[in-house]
Amino acid sequence: MVIERRVRGKAAEGYWHYCQTVAGGSDGAGRLELRRTPGAGTRQAGPEGADAVIRSGMLFFIPTVLPVIEKLVKLQTVEVERAQLAQAARALPAETAQAQATLEKAQRESASLSDAMTREETLRTRLEREIKTHRDKATRYRTQLDTVTTPAQATAMEKEIAFAVAEVERLENEEFESLERTDQHETALAAARAQVEVAGNALDKTRERVGERQKENAARQAELNEERESLRTEIDADMLARFDRIAAHRGTAITKAQNQQCTGCRIGVRPQVWNQLRDGELLACDSCGRMLYWDPSMTPAEQPAGKQAPVNPDPPAMAKPRRLS
């Protein structure tokens, strides 16, 4: 249901006449046609054609954002996401490289342990050979001991036997130590081989995941590029050039003003600028040069102050128009 209603309101100064079309009865949103009563005050209470809402018989403006601001903000959102995706895309090969490096490290560890085991085996083969040589010598000397004729010869032979026996013992100890090292290597090698398998699987999964994300990323980039091109055709060329120039310099070109501050550089804006922003203008930040706008949806809804008046009887008294989120 659409109700045509004429209301008269008192702004801060002077009177305003509103012709409004309200959908949905006394409480609801509608499109306002705003006309100034001749001789009324100059203070602007709301732009012509502003959205407004009637609540409990009070008229509230819903400040609107200029379409160009909306488009610029959208364009910036697209640009920011494009940049994030590009950064993510650049980071993806590093993930594969990291997994590859982990696998190669495990492979090197495994190979190094294998080599160490081979060296121990070679060492033991040599030790076995030397042990056999000394054992043979000891046997030979013992045989010769039976045939010596002088005590001096016997002493010399016994010395030789003792030396050979000592050498056998020393070499056997060395062999035992080598076997112990081989045991440790075997345990470490089993762990390293398991690690190689784990790292190999991880690399496969990483490659798969990276491939999927690259695909998703490319698809989203294509969407964004399309949206970007479409938005750019809707924005005036001079405005676009300004946007590009600031974006190239600052990273972002358009930013909200909030709490009388530029959210881009956190520097306060002059009261006059703040008022203009609140009236929906697109301005430049004095400090960082970014395009500055005010987003009405960021401001919490204000409650009507003072006595509330009904919309009817005609003409009704009306509170000072306030902005609603």
Ligand SMILES: [Zn+2]
């Ligand atoms: Zn700024």
